[in-house]
Amino acid sequence: MAVSISAVVLLGIIVFVLIRGGYVRLSNALACALFGFFLASTGAAPTIRDAIGAVTSWISSI
Incomplete structure (x- = not known):
């Protein structure tokens, strides 16, 4: 949750x-x-969230 708030x-x-x-x-x-809000309610949202989480964890490990 902290990552998403920081990203926002x-x-x-x-x-x-x-x-x-x-x-x-x-x-x-x-x-x-508005595109982002509508995209968040689609089936692609978990995939995007996982990808962003993977990138942020990779960056934090550097």
């Missing part, structure tokens, strides 16, 4: 910086966020 905070900061810098418009960021 990190990605939120990145999106904020991109919107603030003018690289991404607010409507595009909202579309991506």
Whole structure:
């Protein structure tokens, strides 16, 4: 759970910086966020969660 909260905070900061810098418009960021919420309710969510968990555990072991 701590990894997912950290990922949410990190990605939120990145999106904020991109919107603030003018690289991404607010409507595009909202579309991506909605896509993420809908993707989380599909059958692909456990696979994505496992892949992210594997990458973060690999990074922490370095």
